Amino acid sequence: MAMLLPGRSYALTPWLATLCLGSASLAWGGEESALWSLRPVIAGAVPTVANPEWSSGEIDRFLLAAMESRKVHPAPEADRATLLRRLTFDLTGLPPSPEERELFLADESETVLEDTVDRLLASPRFGERWARHWLDVARYAESNGRARNMLWHHAWRYRDWVIGALNRDLPFDEFARLQIAGDLLERAPGPARDDARVAVGFLALGAKSLEEPKREVFVMDHLDEQIDTFSRAFLGLSVACARCHDHKFDPIPTRDYYALAGIFLSTKALYGHGPMGISGVNDSALQAIGPEAARLAPAALAHLEQLKLKTQERNKARSDRYRVVRRKADAERQLKLPSRDDTALTTEIGRMAAEIADWDLKVKALEAEVTALETHPPPQPAFCCSATEASTPTDCRLHVRGMTGNLGDPVPRACLPCIPGPGIRTIPGGESGRRQLADWLTDPANPLTARVAVNRIWSHLMGRGLVATPDDFGMNGSRPSHPELLDRLAWQFQHEMGWSVKRLIRTIVLTKSYRLSSTAPPPPPGALDPRLVDPDNTLHWRHFPRALEAEVLRDALLQISGELDTNPPKPGTGLVASLPPLVEQEFHAFKPAFLPEDLEHQHRSVYLPLVRGELPEFLKCFDFPDPGLPLGRRDETVVPTQASFLLNAPWVIDRARHTARRLFEEEPSDVNRRLERLSLLALGRPMAIEERAAAKAYLAMPVGLAPGVTEESLEMSAWTSLCQAVLAGTEFRFLP
Missing domain, CATH: 1.10.238 (Recoverin; domain 1)
Structure with a gap:
């Protein structure tokens, strides 16, 4: 081993310098080390290619230019039947029927592909398929998880809202804004305001540890979960890593973490069991009722006591009359003596018999009314998981090393000042800052929001994102394989497509690159073998073969067997609605009834109940993600237990x-x-x-x-x- 001599200087190798100085020095350095995802989004020019006839649009030219630079030839196109199967599964999560296949293959018009894509995008099945992608990112579930597993009977509204938003092609910027501050946006009473309140359930649906004995720790863990989900879902950054210290790799200081934490600290999560109705309830009217109720309360209570006394007296009188009749009947039955002629008593008995008959009619009328109400029940108060402003918005104090017992000064609420572009948003003292955070997030100058969204959509269609780590656009994540293409699509998504998810999907699936075969034939003479040059398919020279996801596999089995019910289940029904609010750790005692029941219904799998810690075996076997964490890319395993399950x-x-x-x-x-x-x-x-x-x-x-x-x-x-x-x-x- 060589010795380091005193008095001499030595140059560290790059890897040792990184180890000693930390990667954060790279992230905080000059332009050469600046984080690529924080640079402004620029449309850029479309590259020229040697074989322009091959491409059908801008996306193809970007991909072909990269292939030509590596002397790689793309795979041939897939046959039409394979393409239809790929399209139908990708856009609806279901296989094409034999009849749809026959019509598609028989149609020789030039617009057959465009017409098919438009038909699939317009199908209600589209929202059910693509909602599941976002629900992975939103860590959707119907309980908080952990040992004290509280069920959320109204979480399904958020799931259904996501499905509806995608089906009606709600622009992605509005989709994001509603999930951050929907309850604060101007909406007239009615369905639009209801939807806005439901959308904010995004902030409430994270896993929580209800057994945490220290309130301060519970609150900070809850904020940390919200920050982690928000930043990964919309920004592709792990901001939660700055809770205890400045981020070790990305340019996110601890103060920015606590500036964002103050926004969520000033927000109160709601879980649908309180008085916050959503069906046309006028909040101002409810607030006005309070003083009036206080004024009328004493008189109302006195009147209630009078009613009780009158009711008791009336019931006593009726009881006395009943006893007279009953005693007379009993005496006659026991003595069996000839009754004497008592005209007065007979008259009284006749009158009471008529009164009893009258009451029988009233009882039957009430029973009919009860039956009618059971058959057509009146609308019940509608609740949802949501969020609202805290009564007193407050800044969060900096927690030194993340410890609740080591507090620093309060950090003014702010929208991640470390992110360049959108600028600083002023947060009034009486507001949480969520409204400003929603504006900041969807500002066209924000370098992350559109890039992250476009990359997620690309990965679900092409098999892998232009950035292979869809939840991490930081230094620890992958750099984009085609950065110019990602930026151009992100720019077009904002400025030309109006943040339309369906329009972006249509643009991608109509490319020749999407239509490529997943197999690799021998290369033409003189060309390099792409399997050797690019074995990971980073250049997208062929299509990625993919395993059907758990829900898609289950839905396909139901459709092929002819059992699939494409109608959504009745709102608020199912296993979760039938269980008590709190399911303790001993929930396994319910497993024999739980797991079979959740698979008995034949609706789409997106409607299956998702109780954290108690997922259906079918989903767990086929790589369903942990709903406790936001996840943009599922694992894809091929293991013997899957084949064993199917057999x-x-x-x-x-x-x-x-x-x-x-x-x-x-x-x-x-x-x-x-x-x-x-x-x-x-x-x-x-x-x-x-x-x-x-x-x-x-x-x-x-x-x-x-x-x-x-x-x-x-x-x-x-x-x-x-x-x-x-x-x-x-x-x-x-x-x-």
Whole structure:
């Protein structure tokens, strides 16, 4: 080992300098080390390419220019059937039907692709598919998680609001503004104001530790969770890392963290069990009722006591009359003596009998009214998870090293001054600052909001984002593979597309790059093999093959079996609504009833109940994310437990059985047509000759009949096994 001699200076190697000085020095340095994502968004010029005939628009030219610089040729286009399957899954989360496939392949018009994309974007299924992408980022769930797992019976409103917002193509800047400050924006009473209040549920739905004994720690942990979700979802930055000290890698000082924390500290989260109604309730009218109620209260209470006394007297009189009749009847029954003629008593009995008959009529009328109310109940007060201004907005004190017992001076509320571009927003003393934060976030000068949103949309369509780390645009994240393309799309998204998510999606899926095959044929003579030059497909020279996500896989199984109910479930129903508000750690005692029930309903999987810590096994098996954290890119694993689940889970076997029944109903007599129908439903293509031969050989395998088993049931069992084999196969689970 070489010794360092005293009195001499030594140059540190770059990696050692980074280790000793910290990467933060790079982030805080000059222009060469400035964080790329904080630079202004510039449209830039579209590059020229050697083969302009190949491209169909600007996006293709950006990608082709990068490929040509590396002497890489793009893969050929996918066939039309594969493209339709890709489009339908990407935009609606469901497979195309055989009838849709036939119409698409038969249509030779020049606009067939555009027409198909427009049809899919206009479908209500689009919002259900794309809402799930955002709900991952928003860490949506219906309970707070941890040991004391409080259920939120009204969280579903936020989920449904996201679905509706995407279906009606709410501009993304408004989509973001409503989730930060919807309750503060000007809205007339009615559906628009209701939606705005529901949207702010974004701030309330994070995981919380209710067993935390120290209130100060609980409050700061709650703020930290809100800051982390807000910054990752909209800015692609890990601002929460600056809670205890200046960010080690990104230019985010601790003071900026606590300036933002003051905004959320001045905000009160609401969970739908209080008096905050959302259906046309006029807040000012409610506030005016208070003084009037206080003035009338003494007189009202006195009147109530009088009513009680009168009711008691009336009931006593009726009781006395009843006892007279009852005693007389009992005496007659016991003595069995001839009754004497008592005209007065007989008259009284007749009058009371008429009175009883009258009461019987009134009771029947009331019972009819109760039945009518049960059949058509009046509208109930509507509640939602939301947020509102704290009664006294306040700045957050700096917590030295993040410790609640080591407090510094209050830090004035502000919108991350470390982010250049949007400028400083002045926050009035009587406001939390959320209104100003929403304006700052959607300011066209903000360098992050549009970049992060565009990258998320790109990744869901192309298989990987232009920035491979969609939640981290900081120094620890990946640099963009095509920075000029990302900036041009972000600029167009704001200034030309009006923040329209559907318009951006349409632009991307109509490119030739989106239509590329996911397979790589041998390169032409003289060209480099792209599999060797770019094995990670950073250049997007081919399409990324992808596994179907958990919800998409479940929905596809239901659609193929003919059981999918595309209608949304009745609002406020389901397992979560039927359980008590607080589910303790011993919730596992409910598992036998919980997990089967949540899979029994045949609606889209986006409507499944999501209780933190108790997710359905189907979702967990196929990489459903932890709803306790914001996540823009799911893990994609291929493990034996997934194949085992598809081959052994009773729910999957039942779907295969229903698929077999559907095949017999649609093709009752022709085995070949039945096999063809199975392949078209599940795989979106005709069954190959060798596949048909193998399937028929399997179905014809001799099997002995057990006692009580008919040939029909044995045939149905064989078809069920065949259907399950197809549905558990790799081709069904992966999107080419």
